[in-house]
Amino acid sequence: MAAFLEVNNLVKSFGSNTVVKGVNFAFDKGEFISLLGPSGCGKTTILRMIAGFENPTSGSIKVDGQDITGLKPNQRQLGMVFQAYALFPNLNVGDNIGFGLKIAGMPADERRARVDEMLKLIGLPGFEKRYPYEMSGGQQQRVALARAIAPRPRMLLLDEPLSALDAKIRVSLREEIRAIQLDLGITTVFVTHDQEEALSISDRIVVMNAGNIDQLGAPHEIYNKPATRFVATFVGHLNTIEATVLDAAAKTVSIDGQTATVPALPTTANNGSAVSLTLRPEVLAVGAREGSDITLTGTIADVTFLGSVIRLRVQLGQNVVSLDTFNDQRTAPPARGEPVTISLASKDLLVL
Amino acid sequence: MKTNKFWPWLIFILGAAYFIIPLLATFIFSLRMRRDALSFDAYVSVFSDPKFFATFGYSLVVGVFTIIVGVLVVVPAVYFVRLRMPWLKPIMEFTTLLPLMIPALVLVYGYIRLYGSSSLIPFTGSVLGTDILLTCAYVMLALPYMYRAVDNGMRTIDIGTLTEAAQIAGANQVQIIGQIILPNILVAILSGAFLTFAIVIGEFTIASLLARPAFGPYLVGIGTNRAYEPAALAIISFVITWGAMGMINVLGRFAPRTSARNT
Numbered sequence: 001m002a003a004f005l006e007v008n009n010l011v012k013s014f015g016s017n018t019v020v021k022g023v024n025f026a027f028d029k030g031e032f033i034s035l036l037g038p039s040g041c042g043k044t045t046i047l048r049m050i051a052g053f054e055n056p057t058s059g060s061i062k063v064d065g066q067d068i069t070g071l072k073p074n075q076r077q078l079g080m081v082f083q084a085y086a087l088f089p090n091l092n093v094g095d096n097i098g099f100g101l102k103i104a105g106m107p108a109d110e111r112r113a114r115v116d117e118m119l120k121l122i123g124l125p126g127f128e129k130r131y132p133y134e135m136s137g138g139q140q141q142r143v144a145l146a147r148a149i150a151p152r153p154r155m156l157l158l159d160e161p162l163s164a165l166d167a168k169i170r171v172s173l174r175e176e177i178r179a180i181q182l183d184l185g186i187t188t189v190f191v192t193h194d195q196e197e198a199l200s201i202s203d204r205i206v207v208m209n210a211g212n213i214d215q216l217g218a219p220h221e222i223y224n225k226p227a228t229r230f231v232a233t234f235v236g237h238l239n240t241i242e243a244t245v246l247d248a249a250a251k252t253v254s255i256d257g258q259t260a261t262v263p264a265l266p267t268t269a270n271n272g273s274a275v276s277l278t279l280r281p282e283v284l285a286v287g288a289r290e291g292s293d294i295t296l297t298g299t300i301a302d303v304t305f306l307g308s309v310i311r312l313r314v315q316l317g318q319n320v321v322s323l324d325t326f327n328d329q330r331t332a333p334p335a336r337g338e339p340v341t342i343s344l345a346s347k348d349l350l351v352l
Numbered sequence: 353m354k355t356n357k358f359w360p361w362l363i364f365i366l367g368a369a370y371f372i373i374p375l376l377a378t379f380i381f382s383l384r385m386r387r388d389a390l391s392f393d394a395y396v397s398v399f400s401d402p403k404f405f406a407t408f409g410y411s412l413v414v415g416v417f418t419i420i421v422g423v424l425v426v427v428p429a430v431y432f433v434r435l436r437m438p439w440l441k442p443i444m445e446f447t448t449l450l451p452l453m454i455p456a457l458v459l460v461y462g463y464i465r466l467y468g469s470s471s472l473i474p475f476t477g478s479v480l481g482t483d484i485l486l487t488c489a490y491v492m493l494a495l496p497y498m499y500r501a502v503d504n505g506m507r508t509i510d511i512g513t514l515t516e517a518a519q520i521a522g523a524n525q526v527q528i529i530g531q532i533i534l535p536n537i538l539v540a541i542l543s544g545a546f547l548t549f550a551i552v553i554g555e556f557t558i559a560s561l562l563a564r565p566a567f568g569p570y571l572v573g574i575g576t577n578r579a580y581e582p583a584a585l586a587i588i589s590f591v592i593t594w595g596a597m598g599m600i601n602v603l604g605r606f607a608p609r610t611s612a613r614n615t
């Protein structure tokens with residue numbers, strides 16, 4: 001199957017400042033794609049080039065086989081949701097949702113039917129006579145979503161649509177957006193700097209770092225097999241453990257006097273050199289766990305009670321690692337300063 | 353508490369007196385036409401003069417056209433400068449202030465020079481041409497007020513994002529300005545419009561030098577050869593002007609609310 005959204009060697013410079021440095025990706029029809037990265041990495045700029053609000057310095061953008069690089073935004077048949085809602089203040093909800101339909105010349109009765117359908121889809125039936133200022137942020141953003149999809153665009157673009165909302169609504173609305181997207185099967189590009197948001201709703205994630213793509217993959221790939229140290233630290237939490245290389249060829253290292261075989265070592269590693277190993281909090285366990293072949297002892301430096309989970313920070317020599325344990329109601333949580341034994345499986349160690 | 357309120361009130365009363373006493377004196381004088389009693393004779397005399405309605409009607413029509421042309425010029429100009437060429441803004445601000453710095457007399461002599469009946473573009477050669485020229489001159493005179501009103505209106509809405517939202521929905525520039533930008537700055541435009549109207553109604557210099565039968569020259573003409581009618585006219589034009597200002601407030605309540613109020 002040919003790609004539905006194709007971006008080739010996309011470059012954008014503002015004066016001498018190159019903010020998008022040759023980006024390539026291709027996605028299939030119906031995929032939910034997140035552009036994830038820290039502030040200023042160029043996510044919005046890429047999205048705005050897809051929408052047609054910025055002209056690429058070089059490179060091309062294709063949608064459904066058509067090169068849209070030179071088209072004006074109003075010729076692209078795309079829908080977009082903005083961070084600040086951007087509903088038209090002079091129009092009521094019905095007219096906001098119907099705006100694109102009216103521009104496209106749809107007769108009034110068909111338009112009304114489509115608006116009703118959209119209002120049902122976003123769970124706000126009967127709201128068509130309300131004005132934007134009479135609604136909460138979450139409701140306004142749902143109307144903005146309805147306005148974007150009402151004209152049946154080829155693609156839906158969202159630029160941090162949830163970041164102006166409070167935490168509870170942020171989670172429920174993102175699930176709603178995903179459900180609607182799956183329902184309509186609409187190809188969607190979602191910009192966010194929130195890794196949890198990206199991991200939870202995307203089919204695939206593009207992790208951006210300073211104008212480049214560091215990794216592109218499904219959420220579990222990004223999280224479990226981060227391609228770079230940047231991805232590993234930006235997506236999820238990462239622990240570091242210092243070790244000494246025993247035999248570079250056999251990939252064995254010594255951690256706290258125990259021998260472990262790691263999946264990979266940097267090519268620069270020599271026998272006897274120091275190496276930093278990284279690992280996710282969830283591969284560490286308090287006490288022994290089946291499959292674990294390395295045990296380390298340390299003291300508890302900090303305890304954070306998070307409800308169902310307790311996050312511990314454990315001092316190991318000069319390293320501090322975090323790990324999570326489930327809250328067991330029958331036993332008291334560990335206390336600060338207590339000695340603790342933790343275990344891990346050497347195959348879970350990442351070398352970045 | 354009492355001493356706190358004394359000084360503000362005193363200043364308010366002094367300020368109000370400064371404006372109201374001359375107005376009151378004029379009003380009382382305008383009622384003195386009959387020798388031994390207060391009466392509205394001066395007003396009757398004014399309203400029975402057909403030239404009053406003719407000149408007022410003329411200025412009204414010129415005023416309406418001035419407002420239309422002014423809106424058509426200023427709204428797109430402010431919109432595009434804000435959106436695409438923000439670096440032009442200081443130049444635009446300065447340009448719109450020029451009509452306040454250049455006396456109308458200079459302006460009109462320039463016009464007569466440039467558009468006189470012996471020039472290449474003889475606007476003053478015909479009545480219609482002169483009317484058009486007068487309207488253009490008034491658009492210019494009202495520019496400082498219209499520009500500031502429209503600019504303030506656009507400040508209250510996020511024209512950049514609203515434009516993009518409309519664009520991605522398929523709208524072109526004309527549709528965006530007509531259906532999104534204009535309705536959202538309607539109150540601002542109305543306040544610019546009423547200021548324009550107030551200027552046009554009272555303007556004397558340009559209208560008289562272009563020899564058009566406007567309300568301003570009529571007022572001055574009456575003032576030089578009558579006693580009580582000018583006072584009555586002063587009160588009437590005061591009421592008209594304040595009525596125009598009052599309309600700004602009244603219409604403001606019916607205007608659509610902007611998202612700026614919500615956040």
Ligand SMILES: Nc1ncnc2c1ncn2[C@@H]1O[C@H](COP(=O)(O)OP(=O)(O)OP(=O)(O)O)[C@@H](O)[C@H]1O
Pocket residue numbers: 014019037038039040041042043044045046193
């Ligand atoms: N119109 C512009 N003119 C000049 N520089 C710009 C312009 N738009 C963006 N930039 C710069 O491009 C860089 C990337 O901006 P962009 O908005 O794409 O970042 P982002 O990844 O969306 O960040 P955020 O998470 O903060 O929204 C930034 O350094 C920004 O300053």
Ligand SMILES: [Mg+2]
Pocket residue numbers: 043044045160
């Ligand atoms: Mg951004």
